[in-house]
Amino acid sequence: MSTTVPRHPSPDPSPPERPAPDHAAPDPSPPDHAAPVDAAPGHSAPPTDTARSTASRSGTARPTASRSDTAVPSAPAGRAPRGLRKDAAVAAPARTGAAAPAGAPGGGGRDASEPGPPRPRYPRGTRALLLLAVFVCAACGLVYELALTALGSYLIGNSVMQTSVVISVMVFAMGIGSLAAKPLQRRAVGAFALVELVLGLVGGLSVLLLYVAFSWLRVYMPAMVVACFVVGLLIGAEIPLLMTLLQRIRRQEAGSAVADMFAADYVGALIGGLCFPLLLLPAFGQLRGALVVGAVNAVAGGGVALWIFRRETRRIVRAGLLGGVAAVLAVLGTVYALADDIEVTARQKLYRDPIVHAETTPYQDIVVTRATAFTGTPDTRLFLDGDLQFSSVDEYRYHESLVHPALAGKRSSVLILGGGDALALREVLRYEDVEEVTLVDLDPAMTRLARTFRPLVDLNEHALADPRVTAVNADAFSWLRDAGDRYDAVVIDFPDPDTAALAKLYSVEFYHLLGQVLKPDSRVVVQAGSPFFAPKSYWSIAGTVREAGYATTAYQVDVPSFGNWGFVLASPGRDGGAPALRLAPGAPRLRFLDDAVLRAAAVFPVDRRPQDVRASTLMDPVILEYARHEWRDY
Secondary structure: OOOOOOOOOOOOOOOOOOOOOOOOOOOOOOOOOOOOOOOOOOOOOOOOOOOOEEEOOOOOEEEOOOOOOOOOOOOOOOOOOOOOOHHHOOOHHHHHOOOEOOOOOOEOOOOOOOOOOOOOOOOOOHHHHHHHHHHHHHHHHHHHHHHHHHHHHHHOOOHHHHHHHHHHHHHHHHHHHHHHOHHHHHHHHHHHHHHHHHHHHHHHHHHHHHHHHHHHHOOHHHHHHHHHHHHHHHHHHHHHHHHHHHHHHOOOOHHHHHHHHHHHHHHHHHHHHHHHHHHHHHHHHHHHHHHHHHHHHHHHHHHHHHHHOHHHOOHHHHHHHHHHHHHHHHHHHHHHHHHHHHHHHHHHOOOOOOEEEEEEOOOOEEEEEEEEOOOOOEEEEEEEOOEEEEEOOOHHHHHHHHHOOHHHOOOOEEEEEEOOOOHHHHHHOOOOOOOEEEEEEOOHHHHHHHHHOHHHHHHHOOHHHOOOEEEEEOOHHHHHHHOOOOEEEEEEEOOOOOOHHHHHHHOHHHHHHHHOOEEEEEEEEEEOOOOOOOHHHHHHHHHHHHHOOEEEEEEEEEEOOOEEEEEEEEEEEOOOOOOOOOOOOOOOOOOOOOHHHHHHHOOOOHHHOOOOOOOOOOOOOHHHHHHHHHHOOO
16 A cells, blocks of 8 residues: 655755753653654644753753744755754655655755766776777778779770779768667667678679679669768767767777777778788688778677676667678678679670680779680780780781880890780791790780790790890789880880879870980880771870870871771980881781881871870879770770
């Protein structure tokens, strides 16, 4: 049977009875603060008309005020009368089972002066573990960003545009994600783990899904924007949740907490950025590398809830998160096992002929196809980043036209820049008086393929095994800055300048560096693209070579697999006039080229003659814009 208790019982305003000295008789009357038994709970008993006396310190009794006298005023609820000790407050409600008012001692609320409930105590090192999770998640986030950027550069080209779109969309989405995570801070542990599980799944599968979209659906750019937005949204949601968890472990000033978290975040981004080209791509490749990072991301996020904050997470929540981690790892592991088959199937959609070799290196995507015609002649084709480099059916036309005009003069020492397939090298080595050849190609995978891949070795006739050859894997621009030798002839066989990295190899500054390794009467030849399909690009390259201080001769030939293709023959200095377009006396027997063909090659039709275009420089790479614009429709 319960008794109804008023919500705001008032403590008795009467002062406590002071103990009388031993020689004074105790006052038999009850003290003022004790309410009669039948008094209503929470109300003081009214004073009687009988004068009460209290014992003074000296033992002399003195009368207190009667009803008609001035009474001690009642104190407000929850407050002791003036002059009384704080510990003299009467707890009558507590004795009768009544609830004290909110804010009063013993009540359901908490007084501002009282300490709050004790904060959970975390083992030493908990905060360091959480910062380690911040570090890992930041590294994974940057890897997703780099993977999407690299994939767009491989598939679409235009690395500047791809990088700009990926970064801008992801940063915008991160801001949206930070705002969207504000309501989740009340359940920061579970919310963070869930965000990381979804991020690990989406980020890990993003590269594969975009590659499939490019191969089958041909909607790469819209799909890429969506993927960047979703990944950025999830990365942005990490920040407020992590800040909440850090403050839960140990409360800090906002500036200090932000400094600690961003320090771990930025260091993680550094490690992730370095691991992507140096570890993930060489060891796993682009597709599997993203899957591995997604698995690491999921484990790190789940570990925060399942280990660091396990005491604050209900058992059913822990079981659900553990199942989520297992499910994400199962999906990523299954896709990892099937990655090769998925990649081959998707890649084959991009090429007409069967793929016989494919690999993605830190520098480019290498694909070799091979088909056999009804005549029985195999057609082996090399593609770099999706662009055709040669067809074995007619590559001799291209390489004879490229190499032999440059070797019409002195040729004891020859430098080849690019041409990692060694087909230009094959033509150089046909001259017995060539004493040494240095081949500089950026990608070691390309030169390794030219040494070991049977169809390519048969085409280049084991050129890289010749003792006269020295192969160097380096960036040609950087290599020229430190080169000390000089050469009689230089053959430049780079891919077309459709990326920023390649555009610098077609700049005035590059050809100035080239002059440092030339002898006074050296001859240089540059592959310059198609005068028909990309006339502005072609004449810009020719003008850039002239701007660097060379005399030039332009010429073109027909290569069926390429179409109309052009070259620029040059010699250092302008005083000696343009170099003569000819073959060397005693040149080896060629399948396509002779002096008559060369004379005709120097004639351009009216609609493809020199145009008013600018030279390309490092600071103003106009060749990049010309190439992108002109090749867009082909």
